[in-house]
Amino acid sequence: MSAPLSFTQATRTVAARELTERWRDKSFWISTLVTLVILAVVLLLPTLFDDDRSYRVAYGPDTSPGLAAAAQAAADQLDVTIEEADLSGDAAARALEAGDLDAYVTSDRILVHEELDNQLGAALQTAHQQVTAAQRLRAEGLDPAVVERARNVPPLAVEAQQPVDPEADRRSQVAFIGSLLLYAQIIGYCMWVAFGIVEEKSSRVVELILSAIPTRALLAGKILGIGLLGLLQLVLIAVFGLGVGNVTGMVEVTSDLLTPVAFVLVWFVLGYAFYSAVFAAAAARVSRQEELQNVVGPMTMLLMVSFFATFYVSSNPDGLISRLLAVVPPFSALCAPVRMAGGLVPWWETGLAVGLMAAAIAALVVLGARIYDGAILRMGAKVSLKEAWLSGRRAAPEVSGRAG
Amino acid sequence: MLELRGVTKRYGDRVAVDNLSMSVRPGQMFGFVGTNGAGKTTTMRILMGVLQQDAGVVLWEGRPAGPADRRRFGYMPEERGLYPKMRVKDQLVYLARLRGVPAAEAAASADRLLAEFGLAERARDRVDELSLGNQQRVQLAAALVHDPTFLVLDEPFSGLDPVGVDALAHSLQERVRRGVGVLFSSHQLDLVERLCDAVGIIRAGKIIASDSVEDLRSRGRPRTYRVVVGARPGWAAGLTGVRVVRDETENGDVARLDGAGALRSGDPWTTVTILELADGVDDQLVLDAARTAGPVREFRRVTPTLTELFREAVSQPSSPATVTPSEVHA
Numbered sequence: 192m193s194a195p196l197s198f199t200q201a202t203r204t205v206a207a208r209e210l211t212e213r214w215r216d217k218s219f220w221i222s223t224l225v226t227l228v229i230l231a232v233v234l235l236l237p238t239l240f241d242d243d244r245s246y247r248v249a250y251g252p253d254t255s256p257g258l259a260a261a262a263q264a265a266a267d268q269l270d271v272t273i274e275e276a277d278l279s280g281d282a283a284a285r286a287l288e289a290g291d292l293d294a295y296v297t298s299d300r301i302l303v304h305e306e307l308d309n310q311l312g313a314a315l316q317t318a319h320q321q322v323t324a325a326q327r328l329r330a331e332g333l334d335p336a337v338v339e340r341a342r343n344v345p346p347l348a349v350e351a352q353q354p355v356d357p358e359a360d361r362r363s364q365v366a367f368i369g370s371l372l373l374y375a376q377i378i379g380y381c382m383w384v385a386f387g388i389v390e391e392k393s394s395r396v397v398e399l400i401l402s403a404i405p406t407r408a409l410l411a412g413k414i415l416g417i418g419l420l421g422l423l424q425l426v427l428i429a430v431f432g433l434g435v436g437n438v439t440g441m442v443e444v445t446s447d448l449l450t451p452v453a454f455v456l457v458w459f460v461l462g463y464a465f466y467s468a469v470f471a472a473a474a475a476r477v478s479r480q481e482e483l484q485n486v487v488g489p490m491t492m493l494l495m496v497s498f499f500a501t502f503y504v505s506s507n508p509d510g511l512i513s514r515l516l517a518v519v520p521p522f523s524a525l526c527a528p529v530r531m532a533g534g535l536v537p538w539w540e541t542g543l544a545v546g547l548m549a550a551a552i553a554a555l556v557v558l559g560a561r562i563y564d565g566a567i568l569r570m571g572a573k574v575s576l577k578e579a580w581l582s583g584r585r586a587a588p589e590v591s592g593r594a595g
Numbered sequence: 596m597l598e599l600r601g602v603t604k605r606y607g608d609r610v611a612v613d614n615l616s617m618s619v620r621p622g623q624m625f626g627f628v629g630t631n632g633a634g635k636t637t638t639m640r641i642l643m644g645v646l647q648q649d650a651g652v653v654l655w656e657g658r659p660a661g662p663a664d665r666r667r668f669g670y671m672p673e674e675r676g677l678y679p680k681m682r683v684k685d686q687l688v689y690l691a692r693l694r695g696v697p698a699a700e701a702a703a704s705a706d707r708l709l710a711e712f713g714l715a716e717r718a719r720d721r722v723d724e725l726s727l728g729n730q731q732r733v734q735l736a737a738a739l740v741h742d743p744t745f746l747v748l749d750e751p752f753s754g755l756d757p758v759g760v761d762a763l764a765h766s767l768q769e770r771v772r773r774g775v776g777v778l779f780s781s782h783q784l785d786l787v788e789r790l791c792d793a794v795g796i797i798r799a800g801k802i803i804a805s806d807s808v809e810d811l812r813s814r815g816r817p818r819t820y821r822v823v824v825g826a827r828p829g830w831a832a833g834l835t836g837v838r839v840v841r842d843e844t845e846n847g848d849v850a851r852l853d854g855a856g857a858l859r860s861g862d863p864w865t866t867v868t869i870l871e872l873a874d875g876v877d878d879q880l881v882l883d884a885a886r887t888a889g890p891v892r893e894f895r896r897v898t899p900t901l902t903e904l905f906r907e908a909v910s911q912p913s914s915p916a917t918v919t920p921s922e923v924h925a
Contacts, residue, residue, distance in 0.1 A: 395676030402644060
């Protein structure tokens, strides 16, 4: 009743199990939810704070009659609104103290409770200057309107030799959030691979599985299944983030902005491929979850260093060190998307970064698979790298069927 | 037919399996016994292809066994192994799928086995929610779910209660009747003796005895008889071709208790005698001699139990030698 399974079929069957079992896992949904909530908070927070852009101002009886109107006009220019309150004297002072009033303007001063908001201050000072200047001009017998026309000179136009992309800031913001997500996602899903491997080893189910399919099919299926789920989650997060950003007006979804998002996704695939091979090889060496931290420690450290390097790259995207970090694996996994988003990266650099990473992945998959193969059935004490390497099978899994 | 020829496996300097050869026919239940560390598990892992032998060959139907052949074997590893958090039925279906069974068939087969083991209602439970006994049943179901052509079971009975043992024995026997070969290891030698058509005793990586239990018992050893007769010890002395291994009065202690050397009334003497008969000696003549000496209460052929054979085999420094069956077990 059974037909032999090809390597691909075996890999697919394993991958499907990894995907569905983790899809059912509560922790997947909790982590997704937590990420989305954090993202929403990051995107919504500025809008919440920015909301406070209207001010209540009262004018004393001794102020110039045109002051309120001039302040209103100046405020319009600054994109804030001023609501005029009909208070004066002690009532105004009490309102300031209670926080119901932002400023009380008299003929010679502006009264505030603690400090004057910059924007409001600018609007009120401008208004005060205009009104006072107009009064003085009239006193000198001049028409303020003529003076105003004469003073109204359009500013000089600025022409940059190498203009800064107005979207660059936005894109590097996205890239920064992206690198944060990348870091969390790569470390999270690689740990899932590692946990899964140790679970199979500690529960001994691995022996049952490996009597049916080749070691490498199990490894490939596990990495693919979990990675696919990670990619799916990342796409979900990206779509959600761009959606929320778009609705709140934080980000405008343009092709300029989709590029860094696409970079993040591509580099997740590359970074995950790189690190999961290493995590898998490390995890196969131990038989108990308690020992896992020891063997994956150096890798998590490397990821952390790469992550901190992204801060440097983000603030200095075109420096030599940044350029190197963005090209050399494994740092490129986190640094490349940040640099590519921040600056104008020549295409050959992107190509080189991807090419080097792909080569590193190819080498690591071979090495990782061999160590995994050599260690996965050795229960008990931690298997040394040398031991694992020596007992790993170099050739195709079909070897197990050969006599000899 | 499954065959191992000259299989050797070394771990560093230690030889775990040493030039081991044996075979299991279809429809044969083969018991694999040996002390801990003798090489049973290593041999079974090599059989299943999860371990690579250093020398020798595993043959299936006369050809070197390949992954496709082995995939159709059923396997129960020494250390039980299932995904603790996976649902019982999902797990069985998954394992069957890995062994090449199409999804629909795998599901049907899983349902059938779960019903057979009385676990139909636990199909959607996670494995770690089951009792150990039930986990063991699921483990066996995992070995059977793809309708295997051959079964390799490492200590399948350990941890089972007597009811579980009977149920497992029954389901194995059923598969044996359908022509499936079964190789299982066990320390429960009475069970092996009861179930197996053939036994292999392994010591230090070598098969030191491999045959049907019957042949193991009789081969290379004299016929042994236990005679209980109402006579004084010494009745068998001088019989031609008969060696007296043991000759004691059973109620000697009682007689002494009675005091003054006087025997109690009734049967004054009951002597238990163990005799070894040389080839060609007629056991009926021995019986006649016993009857002449006194009333014969018991006269029977004694064969060693598997436990005795096993103890003898693993304690002897070299190949099988004769053993005196202890009459305690007779």
